[in-house]
Amino acid sequence: MDNEYVLIINDVEYHFRLKSQKIVNLEKTYGKNIFEIVQEMSFNSMTDFIGASLISPTNINKYDLMDILMEKYSLREISDTIMTQIAVKSGLIKQADLDNALD
Numbered sequence: 001m002d003n004e005y006v007l008i009i010n011d012v013e014y015h016f017r018l019k020s021q022k023i024v025n026l027e028k029t030y031g032k033n034i035f036e037i038v039q040e041m042s043f044n045s046m047t048d049f050i051g052a053s054l055i056s057p058t059n060i061n062k063y064d065l066m067d068i069l070m071e072k073y074s075l076r077e078i079s080d081t082i083m084t085q086i087a088v089k090s091g092l093i094k095q096a097d098l099d100n101a102l103d
Contacts (some may be wrong), residue, residue: 004055005089007082009072014065015055016082018090022052034092036059049070053086 005016023034026048030037037045045067050069051062060068060076069078 003089003091005053005082007069010067012057014068016050016053016086016089017050017052017055017094018086021039023092029084038079038083038087041075043075046075046079046083049083049086053090061084 003017003037007014007016018034026037028034028047030040033041041082047066048063050065054060054062054065066078069082073082084093088095
């Protein structure tokens, strides 16, 4: 789907998209807006963001998911690539804005 970020790790497809209610829940939990949460880059906030955005598979907890991701990606890659692409696919930021910021 075009509005989901999809990763394949060990032949398992992981689908991510941060939906509105999950954003509201994260903002209530942290007392910050979603952009501040993403910029914080604490392991806990990254885990909560990734866990909240997981659409499928549904039978995995956020800590196990982070362990799976860290087998293939560094924390920096999770933040800079995976979380950023989830934000783009979820409509938090536009790909064009991201491209312009990288130029």
